[in-house]
Amino acid sequence: MKHALAILLLTTAATPALAAKVYVSNEKGNDVTVIDGDTFEVLGTYPVGNRPRGITISPDGKELYVCASDDDLVRVFDPETMQELHTLPSGPDPELFVLHPSGNPLYIANEDDNLVTVVDTQTHKMLAEIPVGVEPEGMGVSPDGKVVINTSETTNMAHFIDAETFQITANVLVDSRPRFAQFSDDGSKLFVSAEIGGTVTVIDPATQEITKVIDFDIPGVLPEAIQPVGVRVTADGKKVFVALGPANRVAVIDGETLEVTDYILVGQRVWQLAFTPDQKHLYTTNGNSNDVTVIDVATNTALKSIPVGQQPWGVVVAPQ
Amino acid sequence: MRSIVTVSLVSCLTAGALPAAAQAPAAPGAEAPQLVRAAVLRVDKPALPPISRLEVAPEDLGFAGARLAIEDNDTTGRFMGQDFEAVEVTATPETASAELDAILGQDIRFVVLLADEATTLALADQAGDRALIFNAAARGDALRGADCRANLIHTAPSHAMLADGLAQFLMWKRWPRWLLVHGSHPEDIALADAYRRAAAKFGAQIVEERVFEDTGGARRTDSGHVQVQQQLPVFTQRAPDYDIMVTADEHGVFADWMPYHTWDARLVAGSAGLVPRSWHPALEAWGATQFQNRFEKLNVRPIREEDYQAWVALRMVGEAATQTRSADPDTLKQFMLSEDFQVAGFKGQKLTLRDWDHQLRQPILLTTGLVTTSVSPQDQYLHQVTALDTLGIDRPESACKF
Numbered sequence: 001m002k003h004a005l006a007i008l009l010l011t012t013a014a015t016p017a018l019a020a021k022v023y024v025s026n027e028k029g030n031d032v033t034v035i036d037g038d039t040f041e042v043l044g045t046y047p048v049g050n051r052p053r054g055i056t057i058s059p060d061g062k063e064l065y066v067c068a069s070d071d072d073l074v075r076v077f078d079p080e081t082m083q084e085l086h087t088l089p090s091g092p093d094p095e096l097f098v099l100h101p102s103g104n105p106l107y108i109a110n111e112d113d114n115l116v117t118v119v120d121t122q123t124h125k126m127l128a129e130i131p132v133g134v135e136p137e138g139m140g141v142s143p144d145g146k147v148v149i150n151t152s153e154t155t156n157m158a159h160f161i162d163a164e165t166f167q168i169t170a171n172v173l174v175d176s177r178p179r180f181a182q183f184s185d186d187g188s189k190l191f192v193s194a195e196i197g198g199t200v201t202v203i204d205p206a207t208q209e210i211t212k213v214i215d216f217d218i219p220g221v222l223p224e225a226i227q228p229v230g231v232r233v234t235a236d237g238k239k240v241f242v243a244l245g246p247a248n249r250v251a252v253i254d255g256e257t258l259e260v261t262d263y264i265l266v267g268q269r270v271w272q273l274a275f276t277p278d279q280k281h282l283y284t285t286n287g288n289s290n291d292v293t294v295i296d297v298a299t300n301t302a303l304k305s306i307p308v309g310q311q312p313w314g315v316v317v318a319p320q
Numbered sequence: 321m322r323s324i325v326t327v328s329l330v331s332c333l334t335a336g337a338l339p340a341a342a343q344a345p346a347a348p349g350a351e352a353p354q355l356v357r358a359a360v361l362r363v364d365k366p367a368l369p370p371i372s373r374l375e376v377a378p379e380d381l382g383f384a385g386a387r388l389a390i391e392d393n394d395t396t397g398r399f400m401g402q403d404f405e406a407v408e409v410t411a412t413p414e415t416a417s418a419e420l421d422a423i424l425g426q427d428i429r430f431v432v433l434l435a436d437e438a439t440t441l442a443l444a445d446q447a448g449d450r451a452l453i454f455n456a457a458a459r460g461d462a463l464r465g466a467d468c469r470a471n472l473i474h475t476a477p478s479h480a481m482l483a484d485g486l487a488q489f490l491m492w493k494r495w496p497r498w499l500l501v502h503g504s505h506p507e508d509i510a511l512a513d514a515y516r517r518a519a520a521k522f523g524a525q526i527v528e529e530r531v532f533e534d535t536g537g538a539r540r541t542d543s544g545h546v547q548v549q550q551q552l553p554v555f556t557q558r559a560p561d562y563d564i565m566v567t568a569d570e571h572g573v574f575a576d577w578m579p580y581h582t583w584d585a586r587l588v589a590g591s592a593g594l595v596p597r598s599w600h601p602a603l604e605a606w607g608a609t610q611f612q613n614r615f616e617k618l619n620v621r622p623i624r625e626e627d628y629q630a631w632v633a634l635r636m637v638g639e640a641a642t643q644t645r646s647a648d649p650d651t652l653k654q655f656m657l658s659e660d661f662q663v664a665g666f667k668g669q670k671l672t673l674r675d676w677d678h679q680l681r682q683p684i685l686l687t688t689g690l691v692t693t694s695v696s697p698q699d700q701y702l703h704q705v706t707a708l709d710t711l712g713i714d715r716p717e718s719a720c721k722f
Contacts, residue, residue, distance in 0.1 A: 155396035224669040
């Protein structure tokens with residue numbers, strides 16, 4: 001494959017660059033599946049605590065963070081050995097989190113307790129608990145690291161939180177069950193998915209005004225099955241990918257016109273998405289078919305489905 | 321609750337901004353919050369204990385769901401400058417009318433009602449224009465049909481919705497031949513009607529009907545398993561060949577005894593066995609786990625259907641207040657009854673109101689004791705408007721005229 005060749009050339013030129021490793025949290029399997037991003041082979045499956053959902057990695061690739069929801073902890077692993085390094089206090093039922101672009105702190109949504117917990121990844125201390133709406137879930141951070149977004153699923157709001165003072169500065173009402181918040185890399189747009197509303201709201205972070213609400217319409221798929229969850233934006237801002245849950249598709253949106261341009265059929269109940277560092281591939285977690293799908297970003301095509309563990313939830317790819 | 325932890329990182333940041341201030345709601349200005357008031361009125365009738373002691377109704381039945389809804393609404397309300405409250409009132413059929421008057425006398429305009437059909441209808445008429453009533457318990461189709469009322473919203477699913485939900489699954493299983501056994505109470509007969517209608521609608525065949533008479537205090541099941549083991553096989557023998565027994569037993573007289581006591585080795589559905597419900601404490605999909613956790617933390621028991629139905633009712637009020645940014649009862653009522661209204665109820669899709677009879681559209685869970693066995697509508701049943709309208713009385717069939 002072309003891609004494998006490209007990587008091969010890169011690796012020979014650069015220092016002992018690692019293959020992009022892909023880490024998938026399996027909510028019901030209580031483990032993480034590690035995939036080789038070049039060969040698409042499963043390298044191993046490692047226990048990570050109870051009900052792992054949110055998963056992310058430090059910018060230097062040295063620490064893998066997993067929300068162990070039923071352990072009320074964030075567990076931190078060495079991404080190479082998958083040995084647990086330590087744990088972080090997370091507050092009860094951590095579901096999803098976002099790491100500050102600098103790698104510290106970690107902002108965690110506590111789904112059962114209507115809180116966002118802020119944890120210092122160096123000192124392992126809790127810095128603050130921020131009361132938000134009911135069932136906080138989606139967590140986003142602006143590229144400049146100044147604004148943290150939390151979405152609350154039953155309150156139906158995107159809360160704008162000052163990343164330093166931990167104050168809520170604005171609340172934007174969106175459609176039902178907002179699941180995920182993602183900034184474009186230039187910080188000019190904020191995308192918030194609404195699972196039950198079936199929409200993605202585009203917000204101007206500067207004014208907190210809604211610029212557009214994107215609807216989806218797939219021939220032959222019941223409107224109720226279209227449940228947007230994970231959102232990722234390419235670095236150039238040209239393409240926005242949205243996982244559509246039980247519609248079993250990932251929508252592709254033109255980042256400028258904000259019109260839907262394509263739907264990519266993937267596995268069942270697709271939730272979260274992650275790019276490889278070169279942004280050639282996008283991985284999707286398909287919770288009901290217990291696999292991940294690799295999407296070719298340039299052509300909007302599904303390349304391969306890889307079986308993982310039970311009910312894959314989150315996915316992150318190691319930086320290179 | 322854990323207190324706010326503040327350490328080093330904070331101290332080196334902008335002076336004067338303490339994280340504790342994050343507690344403060346971002347309410348518009350310093351105005352007093354808009355207050356949205358409601359009442360939950362539960363009308364208890366004296367009844368025999370249920371067949372199983374696991375089914376004994378908790379003291380806080382319905383109220384527990386309402387309390388969670390108020391918590392949920394208030395959490396959102398902190399950001400909207402809105403505050404919600406619900407007074408809890410229990411009554412008997414004899415005192416219900418006076419209690420409703422007392423509620424209306426406090427100028428409360430939203431009343432969640434947990435009562436039987438006759439009481440629900442009487443109280444709705446008594447309230448008239450003065451309050452919007454949410455029926456969170458009564459399931460009869462007449463209340464949504466010929467006896468419908470414009471000031472009545474139904475968060476409890478109707479008999480027809482429950483029967484259709486079960487029927488779709490049984491047809492998907494290719495079990496079209498039903499032995500229908502219903503009790504002798506008016507509600508049982510009404511539910512049996514719903515099963516007859518569902519059979520005709522989805523192409524099932526009721527091979528025979530039998531009536532299990534409730535003989536009062538000396539009901540045959542009172543003697544427990546010893547007599548039941550002798551009597552129920554006799555009651556169910558010599559039936560034409562059937563795939564599954566469908567039971568209609570709204571008062572819990574016999575159905576729970578039926579599984580394993582039928583003459584033929586057949587499954588039981590309806591009021592026992594595979595039971596269609598609005599909610600079940602084992603549901604985990606669609607964020608329900610979080611909902612169950614929050615309910616159990618607040619109320620220290622598993623949730624019941626009545627709690628869910630009361631919760632949805634007050635969440636509807638809360639959602640209307642959030643979306644309209646208003647606490648004005650007329651504004652909220654108007655919005656709830658408008659096409660724009662929807663509420664999320666942990667059932668995988670938005671819940672909306674049918675404008676022809678004010679029934680809340682909702683998926684029906686099919687449960688077997690410990691698990692959610694299936695959820696209807698089944699994918700195979702399509703509808704030109706929404707698959708949820710394959711459950712219950714659709715617009716062209718409705719006898720309701722407001």
